[in-house]
Amino acid sequence: GGGGSSTGGSGGGSNPRAADGTVFIRGCEPQTGFVPGNINEVCGGTINQFVFDQLIKYNSDTAAPELSQAESIESPDNKVWTIKLKPGLKWSDGSPVTAKNYVDAWNYTAYSPNAQNGGWWFGGVEGYSDVATEDPDGPDGPKEAPKPKSDKMSGLEVIDDLTFKVTLTAPEAVFRTKLGYTTFSALPDAFFKDPKAFVSNPVTNGAFKFVKWDHNSQIVVEANPDYAGTEKPKVKKIVYKMYKDDDAAYADLVSNNLDFTELIPPSALAGDKWKSDLGDRAIEGQQGVIQTVTFPLYDKEFGGNADFRKAISMAIDRKTITEKIFNKGRTPLDGWISPLVDGYKTPGACGELCAYDPAKAKEYLAKAKAAGYTPPKEYPIWYNGDSAHKEWVDATANSINQAFGPDAGVTFVGKAVPTFAEFRDIITSHKMKGLFRTGWQMDYPHIENFLNPLFKTGAGSNDGLFSDKELDAKLHEADTATDPADSIAKYQEAEAMLTKEMNCIPLWSFGLQAGTSKWVTGVKVTPFGVLDPLSIAIKEA
Amino acid sequence: MSEPTAAPASAGKPRSLWQDTWDILKHRKIFWISFALLIMFLVMAAFPSLFTSKSPEYATLAKSMEPPSSDAWFGYDLQGRDVFARTIYGARTSIIVGVLATVGTVLLGGVVGVIAAYRGRWLDSLLSRIGEIFLGVPYVLGAIIILGSVAPVQSNPGKTMIMTVVIVVLAVLGWPVLARIARSAVIQAKHQDYVQAARALGAGPFRIVFKHLLPNSLAPILVYATITVGSYIGAEATLSLLGIGLRTPVISWGIAIADHTRYIRTGAHAMLFPAAFLSLCVLTFVMLGEAVRDALDPKLR
Amino acid sequence: MGRYAIRRLLQLIPVLLGTTFLINYMVWQLPGDPFAARCGQRPCPDAYINAMRAEFGLDQPIIVQYWHFLKNLLTGDLGVNFNNVSVASQLAESWPITVRLGLMAVVIEAVIGIVAGVLSGLKRGGFLDNVITISTLILLSLPVFVTGFLLQWLLGVQLDLIRPTVSEGAPFVELIVPAFVLASLNLAFTARLTRTSIIENRRSDYVRTAIAKGLSNRRVVGVHLLRNSLIPALTFIGTEVGSLMSGAIITEGIYNINGIGGLLWRAVNDHDFTIVVPIASLLVLVYLLANLLVDLLYGVLDPRIRYE
Amino acid sequence: MATPSEVVLEVRDLVKHFPLTQGILYKRQVGAIKAVDGVSFDLRRGETLGVVGESGCGKSTLAKLLMALERPTSGKVLVNGKDITTAKGAELKHMRRNIQMVMQDPYTSLNPRMTVGDIVGEPFEIHSEVVPKGDRRKRVQELLEVVGLNPDHINRYPHQFSGGQRQRIGIARGLALQPEIIICDEPVSALDVSIQAQVMNLLDGLQKEFNLAYIFIAHDLSVVRHISDRVAVMYLGKMVEVGTDNQIYDRPSHPYTQALLSAVPVPDPEGREQRERIILQGDPPSPANPPSGCRFRTRCWKAQDICAEQEPLLEIRAQSGDHPTACHFAEASDVVHVS
Amino acid sequence: MTEVLPESKSSKGTYGGALLEVDNLHVEFHTRAGVAKAVNGVTYSVNAGETLAVLGESGSGKSVTAQTIMGILDMPPGKIASGEIRFRGTDLLKLPEEERRKVRGEGVAMIFQDALSALNPVFPVGWQIAEMFRIHRGMSRADAKKKAIELMDRVRIPAAKERVSDYPHQFSGGMRQRIMIAMSIALDPEVLIADEPTTALDVTVQAQIMELLAELQRESNMGLILITHDLGVVADVADKIAVMYGGRIVENAEVHDLYRNPAHPYAKGLLESIPRVDLKGQELYAIKGMPPNLLDMPTGCAFHPRCPYRQEKCVTDVPPLHTISGTRGSACHFWREVLDGDAQ
Numbered sequence A: 001g002g003g004g005s006s007t008g009g010s011g012g013g014s015n016p017r018a019a020d021g022t023v024f025i026r027g028c029e030p031q032t033g034f035v036p037g038n039i040n041e042v043c044g045g046t047i048n049q050f051v052f053d054q055l056i057k058y059n060s061d062t063a064a065p066e067l068s069q070a071e072s073i074e075s076p077d078n079k080v081w082t083i084k085l086k087p088g089l090k091w092s093d094g095s096p097v098t099a100k101n102y103v104d105a106w107n108y109t110a111y112s113p114n115a116q117n118g119g120w121w122f123g124g125v126e127g128y129s130d131v132a133t134e135d136p137d138g139p140d141g142p143k144e145a146p147k148p149k150s151d152k153m154s155g156l157e158v159i160d161d162l163t164f165k166v167t168l169t170a171p172e173a174v175f176r177t178k179l180g181y182t183t184f185s186a187l188p189d190a191f192f193k194d195p196k197a198f199v200s201n202p203v204t205n206g207a208f209k210f211v212k213w214d215h216n217s218q219i220v221v222e223a224n225p226d227y228a229g230t231e232k233p234k235v236k237k238i239v240y241k242m243y244k245d246d247d248a249a250y251a252d253l254v255s256n257n258l259d260f261t262e263l264i265p266p267s268a269l270a271g272d273k274w275k276s277d278l279g280d281r282a283i284e285g286q287q288g289v290i291q292t293v294t295f296p297l298y299d300k301e302f303g304g305n306a307d308f309r310k311a312i313s314m315a316i317d318r319k320t321i322t323e324k325i326f327n328k329g330r331t332p333l334d335g336w337i338s339p340l341v342d343g344y345k346t347p348g349a350c351g352e353l354c355a356y357d358p359a360k361a362k363e364y365l366a367k368a369k370a371a372g373y374t375p376p377k378e379y380p381i382w383y384n385g386d387s388a389h390k391e392w393v394d395a396t397a398n399s400i401n402q403a404f405g406p407d408a409g410v411t412f413v414g415k416a417v418p419t420f421a422e423f424r425d426i427i428t429s430h431k432m433k434g435l436f437r438t439g440w441q442m443d444y445p446h447i448e449n450f451l452n453p454l455f456k457t458g459a460g461s462n463d464g465l466f467s468d469k470e471l472d473a474k475l476h477e478a479d480t481a482t483d484p485a486d487s488i489a490k491y492q493e494a495e496a497m498l499t500k501e502m503n504c505i506p507l508w509s510f511g512l513q514a515g516t517s518k519w520v521t522g523v524k525v526t527p528f529g530v531l532d533p534l535s536i537a538i539k540e541a
Numbered sequence B: 001m002s003e004p005t006a007a008p009a010s011a012g013k014p015r016s017l018w019q020d021t022w023d024i025l026k027h028r029k030i031f032w033i034s035f036a037l038l039i040m041f042l043v044m045a046a047f048p049s050l051f052t053s054k055s056p057e058y059a060t061l062a063k064s065m066e067p068p069s070s071d072a073w074f075g076y077d078l079q080g081r082d083v084f085a086r087t088i089y090g091a092r093t094s095i096i097v098g099v100l101a102t103v104g105t106v107l108l109g110g111v112v113g114v115i116a117a118y119r120g121r122w123l124d125s126l127l128s129r130i131g132e133i134f135l136g137v138p139y140v141l142g143a144i145i146i147l148g149s150v151a152p153v154q155s156n157p158g159k160t161m162i163m164t165v166v167i168v169v170l171a172v173l174g175w176p177v178l179a180r181i182a183r184s185a186v187i188q189a190k191h192q193d194y195v196q197a198a199r200a201l202g203a204g205p206f207r208i209v210f211k212h213l214l215p216n217s218l219a220p221i222l223v224y225a226t227i228t229v230g231s232y233i234g235a236e237a238t239l240s241l242l243g244i245g246l247r248t249p250v251i252s253w254g255i256a257i258a259d260h261t262r263y264i265r266t267g268a269h270a271m272l273f274p275a276a277f278l279s280l281c282v283l284t285f286v287m288l289g290e291a292v293r294d295a296l297d298p299k300l301r
Numbered sequence C: 001m002g003r004y005a006i007r008r009l010l011q012l013i014p015v016l017l018g019t020t021f022l023i024n025y026m027v028w029q030l031p032g033d034p035f036a037a038r039c040g041q042r043p044c045p046d047a048y049i050n051a052m053r054a055e056f057g058l059d060q061p062i063i064v065q066y067w068h069f070l071k072n073l074l075t076g077d078l079g080v081n082f083n084n085v086s087v088a089s090q091l092a093e094s095w096p097i098t099v100r101l102g103l104m105a106v107v108i109e110a111v112i113g114i115v116a117g118v119l120s121g122l123k124r125g126g127f128l129d130n131v132i133t134i135s136t137l138i139l140l141s142l143p144v145f146v147t148g149f150l151l152q153w154l155l156g157v158q159l160d161l162i163r164p165t166v167s168e169g170a171p172f173v174e175l176i177v178p179a180f181v182l183a184s185l186n187l188a189f190t191a192r193l194t195r196t197s198i199i200e201n202r203r204s205d206y207v208r209t210a211i212a213k214g215l216s217n218r219r220v221v222g223v224h225l226l227r228n229s230l231i232p233a234l235t236f237i238g239t240e241v242g243s244l245m246s247g248a249i250i251t252e253g254i255y256n257i258n259g260i261g262g263l264l265w266r267a268v269n270d271h272d273f274t275i276v277v278p279i280a281s282l283l284v285l286v287y288l289l290a291n292l293l294v295d296l297l298y299g300v301l302d303p304r305i306r307y308e
Numbered sequence D: 001m002a003t004p005s006e007v008v009l010e011v012r013d014l015v016k017h018f019p020l021t022q023g024i025l026y027k028r029q030v031g032a033i034k035a036v037d038g039v040s041f042d043l044r045r046g047e048t049l050g051v052v053g054e055s056g057c058g059k060s061t062l063a064k065l066l067m068a069l070e071r072p073t074s075g076k077v078l079v080n081g082k083d084i085t086t087a088k089g090a091e092l093k094h095m096r097r098n099i100q101m102v103m104q105d106p107y108t109s110l111n112p113r114m115t116v117g118d119i120v121g122e123p124f125e126i127h128s129e130v131v132p133k134g135d136r137r138k139r140v141q142e143l144l145e146v147v148g149l150n151p152d153h154i155n156r157y158p159h160q161f162s163g164g165q166r167q168r169i170g171i172a173r174g175l176a177l178q179p180e181i182i183i184c185d186e187p188v189s190a191l192d193v194s195i196q197a198q199v200m201n202l203l204d205g206l207q208k209e210f211n212l213a214y215i216f217i218a219h220d221l222s223v224v225r226h227i228s229d230r231v232a233v234m235y236l237g238k239m240v241e242v243g244t245d246n247q248i249y250d251r252p253s254h255p256y257t258q259a260l261l262s263a264v265p266v267p268d269p270e271g272r273e274q275r276e277r278i279i280l281q282g283d284p285p286s287p288a289n290p291p292s293g294c295r296f297r298t299r300c301w302k303a304q305d306i307c308a309e310q311e312p313l314l315e316i317r318a319q320s321g322d323h324p325t326a327c328h329f330a331e332a333s334d335v336v337h338v339s
Numbered sequence E: 001m002t003e004v005l006p007e008s009k010s011s012k013g014t015y016g017g018a019l020l021e022v023d024n025l026h027v028e029f030h031t032r033a034g035v036a037k038a039v040n041g042v043t044y045s046v047n048a049g050e051t052l053a054v055l056g057e058s059g060s061g062k063s064v065t066a067q068t069i070m071g072i073l074d075m076p077p078g079k080i081a082s083g084e085i086r087f088r089g090t091d092l093l094k095l096p097e098e099e100r101r102k103v104r105g106e107g108v109a110m111i112f113q114d115a116l117s118a119l120n121p122v123f124p125v126g127w128q129i130a131e132m133f134r135i136h137r138g139m140s141r142a143d144a145k146k147k148a149i150e151l152m153d154r155v156r157i158p159a160a161k162e163r164v165s166d167y168p169h170q171f172s173g174g175m176r177q178r179i180m181i182a183m184s185i186a187l188d189p190e191v192l193i194a195d196e197p198t199t200a201l202d203v204t205v206q207a208q209i210m211e212l213l214a215e216l217q218r219e220s221n222m223g224l225i226l227i228t229h230d231l232g233v234v235a236d237v238a239d240k241i242a243v244m245y246g247g248r249i250v251e252n253a254e255v256h257d258l259y260r261n262p263a264h265p266y267a268k269g270l271l272e273s274i275p276r277v278d279l280k281g282q283e284l285y286a287i288k289g290m291p292p293n294l295l296d297m298p299t300g301c302a303f304h305p306r307c308p309y310r311q312e313k314c315v316t317d318v319p320p321l322h323t324i325s326g327t328r329g330s331a332c333h334f335w336r337e338v339l340d341g342d343a344q
């Protein structure tokens, strides 16, 4: 390509990116830095995927798990897993990637005094309870958690340099699929020498290696020349440029100052403007994220009864909302599972309860009232005001109000909690008074990930305190089933059981709208909605 | 020695500053134009249903962002609600917030400014420094903190509560500027001989402040206050945008603007009409303030 | 004047202590646990929350926390934020940008506002006066995000005259449009205040003297009238400096400027008080200094105002 | 006329120093502007005391002290035997019914945003016991008539009146409470001769009618002579010469008085070339730092060493004849006849 | 000035006719209440080296006439309805603004009553004086400052060198007025208009200022228009007197003639109002009534409502300015009676 020196600007045929092989993609400031076991949010997760490889990875088209650093992952009973690494993998400091790196990393993450927020992922590994202790009266209480008995999980065992064995407390069909999640990364020996320094200057083993991090501004990574993967990076450098505002990023994308964003703002989605703005630079797809609203079952007044909850579900015109508010950027859901994952089926488990039917909705409402439930006059739908939920929440509330008609005796209103922090605080302290926005971004593409964390009694993200013994039993069956297909079938049965209480209303699954500048080509987006860093290439001028 | 020198003034009933101001205002075109507009806005705020029969809440999502038509003069907004109806109904909140917050600012700032100027010395320093504390706290931070602690969302505050808190926030964070203006105007007036003359007559502080100082320092306060009404209506929109100001179910111009700015490329009408009303309203207040200020100027009599 | 400046500087100390304590206190009153939300839809492990709380001293009473804050401040150590990034380094990065942006906004506000105010004051009631009044009022009533967004699309994307966002390091030219957006709100105030004082002073005796001296109209207005009419506008601008620095949240967002406003906004949203408090204190300090500067400037502009 | 010997106002050693302060945290006093520096005199019922002196010599400050608008540094002001400087609250308010003031500047001493009716009626509102509410308006109109203003103009604003008329409004306000003493601080210096004559006639007439005592401050000596029974000459915060009008004008004995009198232009062009005139050199010294000894010595053509060393007291001296004067070298001489 | 009046520079001070002539000037103010006729046909002139005193009641149009000469009248509301102002024979009112500007300061200069408000409070006095040289003469800052110091010396400001950088408020009233004078004589104007230069000052300072003006006039032979209502000052310095009433000149006279025997009842009344020692204890003579309302001028002679000589004719006919002798004139139908002193 020609060596144009101007960044940005749309003039000229020479490709300014060609000169130094650098591309600019939209990013945001990670909260916790680069330690994989401590990452639990998108900003850090995305960039971490560029620099760390896991045992497996997910195909960017089909989301199917494929081996990455692992040469094989085998288990006879889904309980004891033997994992073999590919030979010749290297850290960016030159040291080899070993089985010990994995075992040390997992132990470190799980050990509760290390306070890694991904520690619970190892809850199924034998000996987890020895390394992680709970605070008896919660973080607000005066008592402190006792010191764990050990700092090593008994279920992890290094066999040789490239092999280690994982023993679970119970069979887990999805264990293999989970291993692509960031928390299951290895950590180099360098990390243990100085964990603090690693946070902002990691030694990595992925396709790209870390260069620098200018806080709140950008993170720069460059292609790892020693990368052992089959597919090699096609660009020399990626600048992960942080934007505070989606519209700003989009404006930069349109004027070719930015090469990739996976967030097209509503302003551009409206009227399909983005397609005319971007032309063939627009990318559409799906991602494993669903939007739901959940009832606070712990609250008598707002929890309502099953008929009331079903009435609401049937009063939501998902189709019009996805068309008008999201410009078809979302797809109506008729189940609780993302269409992208193993175990998804059509028609969904929700069936007619997720179909818009004002007449039926009214009927159910009447039934609910007849059964003795009087909804409050004003019924809020809560969301966090610091990101773009207002539009759809308002539309949802309007839809329900109109379906129920003016004399339903209850009015639905969208209400914002200013910040996500506050929002989560109210949710986790179980003080929600009204429906609240919930959503699930899959950690790995499997039906299990949409059920266990959300609906099991006492599960971490069971925000509405939903509890159904039968469902728990069914899920347990599915978890421990050794045959993957059988397991999936059981999960599907479990999903169908959700229609009984309708504690959580599925709304829609996320489409993917991304765009590129005119300087790059070949861009693929993973099912997690982030750039596949290996796919991006600079156009020949 | 009794020939009249200027235009004859009847010696009938006693007149006051305010009556005379009114007499002058009566003859000014600009006053009547802005007054008519103000009345229109006030009627709109009080009886929105006179202007439109449509409901501002009723949403037909299918009509989302439809442009103006004979059916809906201002078109439909994102939620498929009638923009005209929402603009009309929005007047109430916007004007109440703008005006009450300004009134609060003027009262709070005026009282502090007058006291600081009148008493002077350490009290002046103290009040001025306190004002600086309030001005120094970043606006948005202050807003979040006050909104968050006075009307926490968990308490599920109602319409009136939210409005009250927004008004309080604007006034509490805005008064020091007015206090400064009032202070310097009063200090200027304070050194005039007529204040000394009143003291020589035995007038108490109350009388001096209300009869002598305030009427003579009103002009700059008025100018600032009328512009402030406008900037508060705008500020309300900004708070809404940040998610900490007014919110549904309240209907206001600010919310309408905040909600639809991003859609300006596909449906400018949803934002432009409320924005136009907002600008017109601001203009009305400023023109009115200007007219009153002119009329209060005794030299023009 | 020097003495006065010193006295005012000394007065800064209690004000600053008061403000920082107030901010400290209020910030901790905000609902929402800063660490509860750091694990997305999932609740964070208790161990994590406990460790973080202990690390940042959130388990101690406010007074103690404030004391620590002060102690660290005096030793020049601002610590790290909840993301474990040095607060000082973040401030060091954003602060110059914010100052540049804020100062440019002040300059734009002052220059355009004063010129507009002078013109409309001189042509009171005329066409130009009305045009200026109406246009500044429209700018005033349009919220910043509208102006910012419109200009970004119009100039940045549609006409391709500017970069839609400000690039790394925030060079001067790229900040012009954002600074204008930031200044646009206050233009109306500055213009109207200037207009009023121009109208007042235009009839004054010294202006007559200047004309009688045989000076050109331009010199009469530009030298003699202007300097006497600046004080009200200056006072206003002085009080607004603080809000220009911190109120840039939206403008910074729109133009993706890595400044204090955005830092503050994010910190507030994350309830990351380790950084909110120092930023707020810094802003207060700047505001107070700006005020002091304006007060001292009075003395320069108008020698009748003397501070001993 | 009542007995002329009845003293209504006694001033004793009145001193007013405006402090000059300095300091950062604690202000300490580094000096003082000696605006009034030891003034004593008596005023009898029905009498007019003229006070003359250069601009800035402390005339207005003296007036304000008498009105208790400023707190004196030391000294006493007895109004009918009671000290007004220490009076407070209701007592002060009550005392003010007996002593009133007409301000120097008719343009700034009337609130531009009050009607004449309000301005003249204000004393009645403050001292509500004087006139019942219903009669106030009538009373105000009577007052306007007394000072020669059209009572129909009660609803006008000050700026609608000429300077002379404004001054009358001020006088009407001063008269409202029927005080015994009126202090006139340069009531005519802003007016032109024809109006000045009207105002002076008015003051004269009122004095005769109500037996008022005036303190009449001015720097126009012919005006003072016309109206005063006694005249006091001030220089830099001190009285330098006191006497009846004839004593001062015909036999001035203090050099400053002589210079002042000689500077008065005579409205008669005949023989103007021959007129002898003492033109004082330089400006008056700063009251913050007055010269030692005699304060006038820096501009005095008679000054000798003793003037710098010893402060001349205000006393009757051999050469000065019949009235007190504060000059070591006092010498009566007829400088010029002020018409 | 050089373009318009090429001969003027060389012939400075030797101009034959009257240096400055105001001819039948009419000025009105358009206010909300109506049209105020502030100046109704004023005619006066001044020659080199001559002092013309303009006397008259407050509001009679003295200052407005002076402002019109200087071109500093507020327009609007002011409006020059008709008349000419000739400087060295050229009508200033017809000159383009740029030429007019050059006459200000160099040809005609002015001193205002209140020096504190007339001096710009925010610039040092030296700077304000030096500005004259910098703008009109194109001098450098340093040279102009030197000239300013010289001028301040000339008007006898003590320690001029140290005080050039002081601000107006740091000077006493008399010194300010002297600075004002220094500024106005900076370019050696041919005519100096002094609008009540000493009204705000006390007698001792007034004497100093009048002395100074007389001296300057002697040195540079300039024409002086002195506006005042201090009859003492007029008697001291004036050569000619113009008495104004209601926007008109009602009497023109040599100074001695006027004081000896005024020919207009207003001028007479004015002189009689002066307090006199021999009349102490008696009521002063005061002209009855009030100044005329400019919005609603009395018909005929403007002074008739207050005039002791009033007759029918005065109510109906405007008296012309009768020539009494030479330069003397009176705008009274009954000037003879006034001169004889018998009122009817």
Ligand SMILES: Nc1ncnc2c1ncn2[C@@H]1O[C@H](COP(=O)(O)OP(=O)(O)OP(=O)(O)O)[C@@H](O)[C@H]1O
Pocket: D018, D033, D034, D035, D053, D054, D055, D056, D057, D058, D059, D060, D061, D062, D104, D219, D287
């Ligand atoms: N509030 C004050 N603070 C400080 N100095 C003051 C104050 N008031 C008056 N002075 C000073 O006291 C001195 C006397 O002032 P005063 O007003 O009494 O003079 P005056 O004789 O009335 O002069 P004029 O004839 O100009 O009215 C002046 O030097 C003045 O500057």
Ligand SMILES: Nc1ncnc2c1ncn2[C@@H]1O[C@H](COP(=O)(O)OP(=O)(O)OP(=O)(O)O)[C@@H](O)[C@H]1O
Pocket: E029, E031, E036, E038, E056, E057, E058, E059, E060, E061, E062, E063, E064, E065, E074, E077, E078, E294
């Ligand atoms: N801007 C104006 N608008 C309306 N009327 C004005 C204006 N300026 C002056 N006048 C009127 O013109 C008349 C003449 O005023 P002018 O100032 O010439 O009086 P003067 O003779 O100088 O009086 P003085 O002795 O008080 O200075 C006055 O009645 C005044 O009210």
Ligand SMILES: [Mg+2]
Pocket: D059, D060, D061, D104, D185
């Ligand atoms: Mg005085």
Ligand SMILES: [Mg+2]
Pocket: E062, E063, E064, E195
């Ligand atoms: Mg005048």
